[in-house]
Amino acid sequence: MGYKIKSRIWIESEDNVLLGEGRVHLLKAIQKTGSLSKAAKSLNISYKKAWQLLDSVNKSAKKPVTINSIGGKGGGGAELTDYGKSLVTAFDEINRNCWEFLDKELARIEKL
Numbered sequence: 001m002g003y004k005i006k007s008r009i010w011i012e013s014e015d016n017v018l019l020g021e022g023r024v025h026l027l028k029a030i031q032k033t034g035s036l037s038k039a040a041k042s043l044n045i046s047y048k049k050a051w052q053l054l055d056s057v058n059k060s061a062k063k064p065v066t067i068n069s070i071g072g073k074g075g076g077g078a079e080l081t082d083y084g085k086s087l088v089t090a091f092d093e094i095n096r097n098c099w100e101f102l103d104k105e106l107a108r109i110e111k112l
Contacts, residue, residue: 026053066081
């Protein structure tokens with residue numbers, strides 16, 4: 001019988017979530033698609049929900065995580081700032097380190 005250990009992490013700032021799995025997926029989708037509306041579509045969430053998530057990240061972050069351009073003939077766009085990219089990378093690394101640690105700790109249970 002093999003055991004699995006499950007964990008989800010998120011980072012808060014004064015009761016507002018800065019980053020969590022959903023927000024990081026959204027930031028990655030913005031980077032990939034170049035727009036908030038396309039990112040929302042690719043994640044099957046409403047534009048309003050995506051906007052709210054992005055807004056909460058921007059309000060909790062020390063610096064803006066996206067650069068937005070106003071829509072025109074070709075529509076608006078969004079891309080991650082260097083700070084936004086750094087946040088995503090740091091979150092992914094923290095997550096990976098957390099899983100590795102938890103896997104090691106799970107070995108204790110399996111040895112009992």
